[in-house]
Amino acid sequence: MTRQFDFRSFLNRDNNIAQLIVMTILIFVVMSLLSPDKFLRYYNFESITYIFPELGLLSIAMMIAMLTGGIDLSVVGIANLSGILAGILFQKIAGEGGVAAAGLPAVLLGGAVALLTGLTAGALNGFLITKVKITPILATLGTGQVFTGLAIVMTGGPAIVGFPVLWSWVGNGKILGLATPFVLFVLIAAAVAFVLTRTPLGVNLMLIGTNPKAALFAGLKRERMIFYSYMMTGVLASIAGIMLSGRTNAAKSDYGTSYLLQAVLISVLGGTNPAGGKGTVLGVSLAVVALMLLSSGFQVLRFSNHLIDFIWGVFLLLVIALNAYKNRAR
């Protein structure tokens, strides 16, 4: 890679990031003007820092799958299944003091179970996609059903309510005055960004996504790399599941079903190319903040949730049109 190439790709990326920053500021200003007294409250922004990390992680997970031209429709299923398995574990091992009093070892064990669920689920996706050679859309559509289905079988339908206090801290607590999920999100996003841009795995994924045939001739271990990428996606989804169950103190098979569309939207909006080869953690993170501001603004304006769904859909289509327009101009 020559230095010039590096420079150009940096500029290109910056262009996209700059647009996202402008969009975020624009949304912020418009919402502030529309309802200055309600939108511009500290509480409003604080609550956003609690809610957006789950969606942010799911979107980053989706972005990773899209890097190789795939998609992961099972992320929400993985997230819920992880939360539910941990919840069941806590209820099984709860001692005298009940679930809430479970100690650190129990919580760590629960976390391990949740992460392992994500890892296994991701590995299953990776296996089906690389070894059995099912298209990512259909493979993850199927496994998503299986994961959600298993969650239903295990809970029988209703939510599992009651998690240890320590577990809830992950979704509700504070570190140094900042929301725990927010801090975790920043750390994890930084780690993923590092993996994607500074390690062989990340660089390989980008190359595979840009030109599968060239990557094959260059001798990249395509299958193994894609396999790892889906495992990463699965683990990120399970972390989102931990946060979700921690924040709401409950886990249910059909939580966050609208997150799926939103995760796709956010990763596309964040500059990810669904055909592969392009996507940054920073872009996705900015997009999730922008859309969270948008939807919180609409909530403040007392729009119904359905209308917000409508707006998300319109937004997705607009972004598609805009991206297509931009690409043509280039």
Added chain:
Amino acid sequence: MAWLRRSEVVIAGILLLAMILIGLVNPAFWQADNLFSLMRSNVIIGIMALGVLMIMISGGIDVSFPAFAVAAMYLTVKFMLWSGYEGIAFAFAMAAMIGLLLGAINAFFVYKFRMIPLIVTLGTGSMVRGFLLGVVGTSMININKMPDGLIDFAKIDIVSMTKADGTTYGLTAMVLVYLGLALIVHMVLRYTMVGRGVYAYGGDPEAASRAGFDIRLILFFIYCFAGALAGFAGLLHAGMIWLANPRDFVGLELDVIAAVVLGGASIFGGRGSVLGTMLGVFMLVMVKNSLIIMKIDTTWQRVVVGVIIIIATAVTAWRDQKRKA
């Protein structure tokens, strides 16, 4: 013996085997009322599957049709109540038209911006459902308010029988509607230029375009047709269950896609048939309905559907690879 290797024959064989197995577990499966109700459950999913089939043959995928179906159904029923119109011909035409127009949005985005159909239809689906629930309303229209003409139409039976205990049951005439539509789609795919174009486009878009197929016509045709079928099925569904629920059909896209894949259509496009799809629909509906007969807890339904999708896609992937080799 080439016909033995046709995917329809294979699917039919598996279907027969599954029927025998289920029948062995619980002989009640073979009773006429169970078979009739199975066929009845085929109608709505089947009509929608015909639309999804066309889109899949073109190499696309559609997850927006349940939203279109529910929008067409709810708006039409609302309109019938508002205007006092009782006929059904215009009502079905209106529902199909709503679906067709919504399908045109999909086609526009897929054609104009060359965007992946999955993402386009995720967007339009969410948009339409959000609009319906957020603007039009969330309240159900139940039996005492539903237009009588619609219910009477959906009640028509081809045959009706009486059980020993005096209850009557029958085979709904809606099966004929389904078969009629299937025949039309089959004819279109097989014998018209547009239909052949759908296969050509699914096989290789670039080649189809160079061979002189009108890509815009093909894309608009399939997405509009699929939308119209969904809208039609939506209204028929409301008539059959005597209820117009604006929250209906959530998650139905997975079942329908599973059924189409089960019927041998390839998601890469260029492959798939109406007969295969109908067999796939029957298989899916039968397995889902038979869980109860086989005394398996209904909570397993989604797992079973998921596993079916995975197995069916694995088999098609394996077949596609073998053909390539």
